[in-house]
Amino acid sequence: xxxxxxxxxxxxxxxxxxxxxxxxxxxxxxxxxxxxxxxxxxxxxxxxxxxxxxxxxxxxxxxxxxxxxxxxxxxxxxxxxxxxxxxxxxxxxxxxxxxxxxxxxxxxxxxxxxxxxxxxxxxxxxxxxxxxxxxxxx
Amino acid sequence: xxxxxxxxxxxxxxxxxxxxxxxxxxxxxxxxxxxxxxxxxxxxxxxxxxxxxxxxxxxxxxxxxxxxxxxxxxxxxxxxxxxxxxxxxxxxxxxxxxxxxxxxxxxxxxxxxxxxxxxxxxxxxxxxxxxxxxxxxxxxxxxxxxxxxxxxxxxxxxxxxxxxxxxxxxxxxxxxxxxxxxxxxxxxxxxxxxxxxxxxxxxxxxxxxxxxxxxxxxxxxxxxxxxxxxxxxxxxxxxxxxxxxxxxxxxxxxxxxxxxxxxxxxxxxxxxxxxxxxxxxxxxxxxxxxxxxxxxxxxxxxxxxxxxxx
Numbered sequence: 001x002x003x004x005x006x007x008x009x010x011x012x013x014x015x016x017x018x019x020x021x022x023x024x025x026x027x028x029x030x031x032x033x034x035x036x037x038x039x040x041x042x043x044x045x046x047x048x049x050x051x052x053x054x055x056x057x058x059x060x061x062x063x064x065x066x067x068x069x070x071x072x073x074x075x076x077x078x079x080x081x082x083x084x085x086x087x088x089x090x091x092x093x094x095x096x097x098x099x100x101x102x103x104x105x106x107x108x109x110x111x112x113x114x115x116x117x118x119x120x121x122x123x124x125x126x127x128x129x130x131x132x133x134x135x136x137x138x
Numbered sequence: 139x140x141x142x143x144x145x146x147x148x149x150x151x152x153x154x155x156x157x158x159x160x161x162x163x164x165x166x167x168x169x170x171x172x173x174x175x176x177x178x179x180x181x182x183x184x185x186x187x188x189x190x191x192x193x194x195x196x197x198x199x200x201x202x203x204x205x206x207x208x209x210x211x212x213x214x215x216x217x218x219x220x221x222x223x224x225x226x227x228x229x230x231x232x233x234x235x236x237x238x239x240x241x242x243x244x245x246x247x248x249x250x251x252x253x254x255x256x257x258x259x260x261x262x263x264x265x266x267x268x269x270x271x272x273x274x275x276x277x278x279x280x281x282x283x284x285x286x287x288x289x290x291x292x293x294x295x296x297x298x299x300x301x302x303x304x305x306x307x308x309x310x311x312x313x314x315x316x317x318x319x320x321x322x323x324x325x326x327x328x329x330x331x332x333x334x335x336x337x338x339x340x341x342x343x344x345x346x347x348x349x350x351x352x353x354x355x356x357x358x359x360x361x362x363x364x365x366x367x368x369x370x371x372x373x374x375x376x377x378x379x380x381x382x383x384x385x386x387x388x389x390x391x392x393x394x395x396x397x398x399x400x401x402x403x404x405x406x407x408x409x410x411x412x413x414x415x416x417x418x419x420x421x422x423x424x425x426x427x428x429x430x431x432x433x434x435x436x437x438x439x440x441x442x443x444x445x446x447x448x
Contacts, residue, residue, distance in 0.1 A: 004313035011243045019233035033401040058214040084397035095383045128384040131391035
C-alpha cells in the first residue's frame with residue numbers, strides 16, 4: 001500500500017499531543033468552572049455582578065472590575081473566575097507545544113522549508129500569547 | 139425549529155415588557171438572574187452543535203451572530219467565546235483527522251502561518267473598531283457566507299494536472315484511503331500562491347469577528363487549490379486549531395474571555411456535535427443546510443440592524 005496513506009511520524013506525534021492536551025484542558029476547564037459557579041472558590045468579580053459587565057464593552061469590565069490585561073490574571077489565580085484560565089491557557093497553548101515537538105523532526109529530515117515555516121509559526125503564536133503587540137480594546 | 143425557539147426565548151428574556159424593564163437594572167439588559175444565562179447558553183449551544191454538524195458548518199460561524207444578536211452579551215465577549223468554541227472543536231477533531239491523513243500537516247502548516255499572523259491583525263482591528271461598525275461588518279460577512287454556502291459547489295476530487303512550483307517546493311501532496319471504495323486517493327495542489335494569499339483575508343476575518351473560518355477555508359483548499367473535499371474539510375478543521383489560537387490569545391490578553399460565557403458555550407457545542415454526528419445518518423442534510431442558510435441570513439440581518447441602530 002502507498003506509504004503516503006499513513007500519517008507521517010511528525011503528523012502522528014502532533015496528533016498525540018493534541019489528543020491528550022485537549023482532553024486534559026477540557027477536563028481542567030470543567031473542574032475549575034464548577035469550583036467557580038458553585039462558589040467554592042470566591043471569584044474576583046461576584047457572580048451576581050457579572051450581568052452588569054457582560055452587556056458592556058470590555059473596557060468597562062476591565063476598568064470597573066479592576067481586571068488586569070495580558071498575563072496579569074496570574075496574580076488572581078486564587079480567585080474562582082481567573083482559575084478558569086488554566087484550562088483556557090492550556091487549550092490555547094497546545095499548538096505551540098505541538099509545533100515545538102515536530103520542529104526537531106523537520107530539522108533531522110533536512111526539511112528546511114517546513115522547519116522555517118514551523119519555527120516562524122511558533123514565533124507568531126508566542127507573539128500573540130505574550131500580549132506585547134498593541135492594545136486596541138475600546 | 140428548536141434553535142428558533144431557543145432564539146425566541148433568549149430574545150424575549152433580553153427584551154422584557156416595559157414595566158419589568160423599568161424596574162430592572164438598565165445595564166444588565168435582562169430580567170433573569172445571572173445563573174440563568176449560562177444555562178440557556180448551554181442548551182442553545184447544544185442545539186447549535188447538533189445543527190452545525192448536520193449542516194456541515196463550524197459552530198463558530200453560527201455562534202457569533204446568533205449569540206450576539208439574541209443574548210445580552212456584548213460582542214467583545216461573544217467574539218472571545220466564539221474563538222474558544224471554534225478552537226476547542228478543532229482541537230478535539232484534530233487528532234483523528236491527522237491520524238487518518240484526512241488533515242494534512244504539510245498543507246496546513248504554510249496556510250496556518252499566513253492565516254494565524256493575519257488573525258492577530260484582525261483581532262486587533264476588531265477590538266479597535268467601534269462595536270456598531272463591527273456589527274455592520276459582521277452582518278454583511280454572515281450574509282455573504284450564507285450566499286457562499288448557497289452557491290458553492292465543492293468538488294469531491296478535483297483534477298490537478300500539474301502541481302505548481304510553490305506547491306512542489308512545500309511538498310504539499312499526500313494520499314488517503316477512501317473507506318467506502320477501498321481506493322487510495324492521491325492528491326496534490328495547484329494555484330498554491332493565490333490560495334495562500336486568500337488566507338490573508340480569511341485570517342483577518344477570523345480574528346476580527348471571532349469566527350471559525352471553515353466556511354472560507356474549504357472552498358479555497360478544494361475549489362482553488364485542488365485538494366480533495368475530504369482533505370479540504372479535514373485540513374480546514376485542523377487549521378482552525380492554529381488560526382484561532384493566535385486570535386484567541388489576543389482576545390484573552392485584552393480581557394474579552396469571560397469563563398462564565400465561554401465554558402458553557404464550549405461544553406454545549408461539543409456535546410451537541412457528538413450527538414449531531416450520531417444523528418447524521420438519520421437526518422436530511424439538505425433540509426438542514428437550507429435551514430442553516432436561512433438562519434445565517436436572518437442572523438446577518440439582525441447583526442446588520444443592530445449595527446445600524448434599528
